[in-house]
Amino acid sequence: MRQEGPTRNDKLIIMYKEAKKSEKDPKKSFENEGVTAKKVLPLITRDVNES
Template identity: 85%
Template sequence: MRLIRHHESSSSSSSRTYSTLFPCFRQPPIPRPTLELLVYPPFAEFIEFGGASKHVLTNSGSSRMVFKVKCSNNSLFKVSPVYAFLDTGASMDLQILRQSGPTRNDKLIIMYKEAKKSEKDPRKSFNTEGVTAKKVVPLITRDVDER
C-alpha cells in the first residue's frame, strides 16, 4: 500500500480559515435556557388517618426557576413551601402533610417557570408573564383495615 502525501506551502494555508474551506459551516446556536424540574419520590402515599411525606425538588435545567404548588384538596393537605425559587442545580425539600379524612386520590400540581436573578419575591415573580410548565405528583390515600 502506498501513501500519498500532500504538502502545501505555509503562505497558502495561513490565508485559509475554517469558514472559507467550509462555507456552509455555521457556529452552533447558543442553547436557550431550559427548565426541568425533578421530583423525588414522584408520588406520595398516605393512610386515611393522615401522615407526612417529604420530597426533594431539583432544578436540573439551565436557568433559575420559580415554582408554585397547587393541591386538588386544600382541606386535607398542607404543603410547604407554596412558592419558592430554585437556582440551577439546587435542590429543596417539599413537605406534604395530610390530615385525617376520607380516602380519596388527589394530586399536587407544581407549576414552574424561568425567573430572573434580580427577582426577590417568589409570589410576585410567579405572577409575571411567561411560559409555565408543570409536574403532577399523585397523592395516594389507602384504607387501613382494623381487625
C-alpha cells in the first residue's frame, strides 16, 4: 500500500505463527492469542547494464 511522503526502500513483511492441528482456517489462528513472529526483508534493487 502506498503511503504519502518521501519515497523509501520497499520491504517484504512476513508474519507467521504456530497453529494448532485443530485449526483449519489460517485467519482464525492469527485472531487467537499467542505470539506472532515477524520477519522484515528489505527489497534491494540495482541497475544492471547488459552489454
